[in-house]
Amino acid sequence: MFSSIQSAKRKVITFGDDGEQVSRPTNTSTAAESSSSSSSSSSSVRKHNDTQNATTKPNGSKIVPDKVLSSSSSTTAVSSISSTTEETGQRLSKKQKRQLQHQQDSRPKKLINKEPTTEAMTQKAKDLKKHRNSLPIFTARDIIIKEVKENACVVIVGETGSGKTTQIPQYLLEAGLAAHGTISVTQPRRVAAINLARRVAEEVGTPLGQKVGYSIRFDDTSSKDSLIKYMTDGIMLRELLSDRLLLRYSVIILDEAHERTLRTDILFGMVKGIQKQRQELIDRGRKDIQPLKIVIMSATLDAEKFSEYFYGAKIMYISGRQFPVKILNTVEPQSDYVDSALVTAFQIHQDEAPGDILIFLTGQEEIENMEKLIEEYATDLPPTVGKLIPCPIFAAQDTSTQQKIFEPAPHGTRKVILATNIAETSITIPNIRYVIDTGCHKSRGYNAKIGIESLLVEPISKSSARQRMGRAGREAPGLCFRLYTEDSFDQLEEDAIPEIKRCNLESAILSLKASGIDDVTRFDFMDRPSKSGLLRSLEHLYALEALDDEGKLTEIGTKMAAFPVDPPYAKVLLQSEKMECTKEAIEIISLLSVDTIFSAPSSKREEANEARQKFTSLDGDHLTLLNTLRAYESVKGDRDWCRENFINSRHMRHVLDVRKQLIQFAERSGMDPKKTCGHDLEIVLKCFLAGFFQNTALLQPDGTYKSILGGLTVSVHPSSSLFGKKREAIMYDELVFTTKHFVRGVSALESNWLSQAAPKYFGQRHA
Numbered sequence: 001m002f003s004s005i006q007s008a009k010r011k012v013i014t015f016g017d018d019g020e021q022v023s024r025p026t027n028t029s030t031a032a033e034s035s036s037s038s039s040s041s042s043s044s045v046r047k048h049n050d051t052q053n054a055t056t057k058p059n060g061s062k063i064v065p066d067k068v069l070s071s072s073s074s075t076t077a078v079s080s081i082s083s084t085t086e087e088t089g090q091r092l093s094k095k096q097k098r099q100l101q102h103q104q105d106s107r108p109k110k111l112i113n114k115e116p117t118t119e120a121m122t123q124k125a126k127d128l129k130k131h132r133n134s135l136p137i138f139t140a141r142d143i144i145i146k147e148v149k150e151n152a153c154v155v156i157v158g159e160t161g162s163g164k165t166t167q168i169p170q171y172l173l174e175a176g177l178a179a180h181g182t183i184s185v186t187q188p189r190r191v192a193a194i195n196l197a198r199r200v201a202e203e204v205g206t207p208l209g210q211k212v213g214y215s216i217r218f219d220d221t222s223s224k225d226s227l228i229k230y231m232t233d234g235i236m237l238r239e240l241l242s243d244r245l246l247l248r249y250s251v252i253i254l255d256e257a258h259e260r261t262l263r264t265d266i267l268f269g270m271v272k273g274i275q276k277q278r279q280e281l282i283d284r285g286r287k288d289i290q291p292l293k294i295v296i297m298s299a300t301l302d303a304e305k306f307s308e309y310f311y312g313a314k315i316m317y318i319s320g321r322q323f324p325v326k327i328l329n330t331v332e333p334q335s336d337y338v339d340s341a342l343v344t345a346f347q348i349h350q351d352e353a354p355g356d357i358l359i360f361l362t363g364q365e366e367i368e369n370m371e372k373l374i375e376e377y378a379t380d381l382p383p384t385v386g387k388l389i390p391c392p393i394f395a396a397q398d399t400s401t402q403q404k405i406f407e408p409a410p411h412g413t414r415k416v417i418l419a420t421n422i423a424e425t426s427i428t429i430p431n432i433r434y435v436i437d438t439g440c441h442k443s444r445g446y447n448a449k450i451g452i453e454s455l456l457v458e459p460i461s462k463s464s465a466r467q468r469m470g471r472a473g474r475e476a477p478g479l480c481f482r483l484y485t486e487d488s489f490d491q492l493e494e495d496a497i498p499e500i501k502r503c504n505l506e507s508a509i510l511s512l513k514a515s516g517i518d519d520v521t522r523f524d525f526m527d528r529p530s531k532s533g534l535l536r537s538l539e540h541l542y543a544l545e546a547l548d549d550e551g552k553l554t555e556i557g558t559k560m561a562a563f564p565v566d567p568p569y570a571k572v573l574l575q576s577e578k579m580e581c582t583k584e585a586i587e588i589i590s591l592l593s594v595d596t597i598f599s600a601p602s603s604k605r606e607e608a609n610e611a612r613q614k615f616t617s618l619d620g621d622h623l624t625l626l627n628t629l630r631a632y633e634s635v636k637g638d639r640d641w642c643r644e645n646f647i648n649s650r651h652m653r654h655v656l657d658v659r660k661q662l663i664q665f666a667e668r669s670g671m672d673p674k675k676t677c678g679h680d681l682e683i684v685l686k687c688f689l690a691g692f693f694q695n696t697a698l699l700q701p702d703g704t705y706k707s708i709l710g711g712l713t714v715s716v717h718p719s720s721s722l723f724g725k726k727r728e729a730i731m732y733d734e735l736v737f738t739t740k741h742f743v744r745g746v747s748a749l750e751s752n753w754l755s756q757a758a759p760k761y762f763g764q765r766h767a
C-alpha cells in the first residue's frame with residue numbers, strides 16, 4: 001500500500017493523443033471522440049465508429065433505416081455542447097467557477113426528493129422533454145416505431161448514450177404498443193434496472209411503480225398498471241415459471257445483448273420460442289392472445305449474427321452520441337494498473353475541470369484497497385485543492401449502498417467512483433466526466449471436466465472498453481483515460497466469450513427444465529454450450545435429486561427452481577426443513593451472500609485475526625459465521641463494536657437484508673423459517689453437505705487435501721478459520737483457481753457423513 005502512495009506522489013502517467021505524447025494534465029488537446037464530433041479527431045474509437053458505419057451497412061436482406069442518424073441532430077447537440085466545454089474548462093473565471101459550484105450544489109441531495117412545487121415540476125417536465133428531444137435517437141423515433149410495428153423482431157444498434165434504453169420503451173408506449181400488455185426491458189444488472197426505471201418514471205411524469213416500475217430479486221416496485229417494466233434477466237426467467245407464454249408482455253426488449261450473460265442467452269431462446277408459440281395460437285384462431293414483439297438492443301453487438309438467430313430480424317443502426325468523449329491511451333504499458341489508476345485519479349483531481357471520476361477495477365478487494373489508498377493520500381492534498389471522496393460499488397453490496405454513487409458530492413469536493421464492470425453498461429451516473437479504464441476485469445470460467453470454477457483477472461474486450469468510455473459522455477463532454485496503449489486496445493478481442501460457453505450451467509438448466517423444456521440438449525441456443533458442460537450440470541442436478549433417472553424434473557427440483565438461490569443452496573434450504581435447522585441454514589446462506597463479513601486492513605491484520613478468534617468455531621467457517629452473527633445481534637449491530645472487532649457493518653446489514661428476504665420466501669413456500677436445531681450445530685453441517693457433497697476433499701497422508709470430485713490438490717484459503725489446520729475431511733462453499741486451487745468457506749466433516757448425505761452419488765462412485 002505504502003509503495004503505491006509513494007509512487008502516487010511522484011509518478012506522472014503519460015497519455016498519448018493521436019500519436020502525440022500528452023502528459024495529462026496539460027490538457028492541450030481539443031479533438032473530441034464521437035462519431036458526431038469534429039472531423040479532426042482520429043482516435044481508436046473514432047476509427048471504430050467510422051469503420052462500423054462503413055462495414056455494417058445492410059446487405060440486401062436486412063433493413064437499415066433509410067436515415068442513419070447522427071447527421072444534423074447530433075452535430076447540433078455536439079456543437080452546442082462545445083461551448084459548455086469552454087465554460088466548464090480550465091479557462092473558467094473565478095466567478096464562473098463559483099456559479100458552477102453553485103449549480104452543483106443545487107443538484108438534488110437525495111435520490112428521493114421532497115415533493116417539488118407545481119411550478120418547479122412544470123419546469124422540470126419541460127427540461128426533461130427538451131432533453132429527450134435533444135437525444136440523437138429522437139430523430140429516429142418514427143422509423144423505430146414503424147419498424148417495431150411492422151416486424152416481429154428488430155435488432156437496434158446504437159451508440160452508448162444515444163438514448164436507446166430510456167427512449168425506445170417510451171416511444172413504443174406512446175405508439176400504443178402497450179395496449180395489450182406491458183413493455184418489458186431486461187437488464188443484466190439490478191443497479192441498471194432500478195436507475196433506468198427511476199429515470200424513465202421521471203420522464204414519463206408518474207411516480208415510480210405506476211406507469212413505470214422495476215423488478216429485481218427481492219424488490220418489485222412494478223404494479224399491475226405498469227406499462228414499462230425494467231427487470232433483471234433473472235426475474236424474467238423466474239416469471240416464465242408462472243406465465244409460460246409471458247402473456248402479460250406485449251414487447252420484450254432484451255437490452256445490452258452483447259453482454260451475453262448466461263441468463264440473457266437462455267432468454268433469447270425462450271422468447272424466440274414463445275413468440276412462435278403465440279403466433280401459432282393466433283393463427284389457430286385464439287382471439288385472447290396477442291403477438292409478441294422482440295427488440296434486441298446494444299451499443300456494440302454483432303447485429304448480423306443476432307438477426308440471423310431471430311429469423312432474419314430487421315437491423316437498425318443509430319449513430320451519434322449526445323456528447324463527445326475524448327480517449328487518451330497511455331504511451332507505455334502499465335505494469336501496475338492499480339497504482340496507475342491511483343496516480344491518474346489524483347492527476348485529474350488536481351489539474352482538470354470539475355466533474356466526477358469513474359475508475360473501473362476488477363473486484364471488491366481491489367476496490368476496498370483503493371478506497372483506503374485514496375483516503376490516505378487525499379489527506380496530503382494541499383488545502384487549496386478540494387477533497388477527493390472515494391465511493392465504491394460492486395455486486396456484493398446491498399442495493400441501498402449501491403445507490404450512494406448517484407448522490408452528489410458535497411460542495412467543493414470531487415467524487416471518485418470505484419467500480420467493477422457493474423457500472424459498465426446502461427447506467428448514467430450524474431456528473432461523471434472522467435473515466436479511468438484499467439483494461440481489466442475478473443472473468444469467471446468453468447472447467448466442466450473437473451467441475452472447477454476459476455476467477456481470473458483478464459483483459460476486457462473492445463466492446464467493454466467502448467461501454468466504459470461511454471460512461472463519460474452522458475451529461476457533458478468527457479475524457480476517458482485508458483491505462484493501456486493503443487496497440488493493446490487493437491489486440492483486444494472484439495467481444496467477450498458468451499458466459500454459456502464458460503460457466504457452470506446448473507441454474508440455467510434448472511430454469512429451462514422448470515419452464516417445460518425437458519430436452520435441454522435440443523434447446524435453441526444462440527451459441528451451444530459444450531457437451532461436457534451440459535452433461536456435468538445434468539449429472540450434478542441428478543445427484544442433488546432435482547432430476548430423476550430419466551432427466552425429468554422431480555418435485556424437489558421444481559421446488560429448488562423456485563428458490564432465488566443457486567441449486568446447491570436451494571437443496572440445503574429444502575433439506576433444512578427435514579433436519580429442523582431452517583433458521584440456521586437461512587442465516588448461514590445469508591452470511592455467505594457477501595464476500596466476507598470481516599474486515600482485515602493490511603496494516604492491522606494481526607489485531608483483526610486476534611479479534612476474530614472470539615468467534616472462531618473449531619468446526620470451521622460456517623459455524624464461525626453463525627457465531628459472529630449471534631454476537632453482532634447480541635450488541636444490536638453496534639458500530640463501535642463492529643469497528644473494535646473488525647466486522648464490516650455494511651456487509652452485516654446486507655446479510656440481515658438477505659436473511660429477511662429468505663425468511664419471507666421460505667414462509668411463502670410453506671416452510672417454517674424458525675425451525676432450529678438449537679445447540680446441536682453438527683446438524684447444520686450435515687444439512688449443508690446435502691447441497692455441497694461434491695465440494696468436499698479428504699486429507700492425504702502427506703497433509704494436503706484432495707478434492708473428491710476431480711482429485712485435485714486444493715489449499716484452504718488463508719481467510720478461512722481452518723487455514724493451516726488438518727481435518728480428516730472438509731466441505732467448502734467454493735473452489736476457485738486464482739494462483740492455485742483455493743477452497744473458501746470451509747468446514748470440517750467426518751468422512752462417514754458423506755455417504756449418508758448423498759447415498760446416490762457416493763453409492764455410484766464406490767460401486
Ligand SMILES: Nc1ncnc2c1ncn2[C@@H]1O[C@H](COP(=O)(O)OP(=O)(O)OP(=O)(O)O)[C@@H](O)[C@H]1O
Pocket residue numbers: 135158159160161162163164165166167195199298299322425426427428430470473474475
Ligand atoms: N438517471 C439519469 N440521470 C440523468 N440523465 C440520464 C439518466 N439516465 C439517462 N440519462 C440521459 O439520457 C441519455 C441516454 O441514456 P440511455 O440510457 O437511454 O442511453 P443508451 O443509448 O441506452 O446508452 P447505453 O448503451 O450506454 O446504455 C444519457 O446519456 C443521459 O444524458
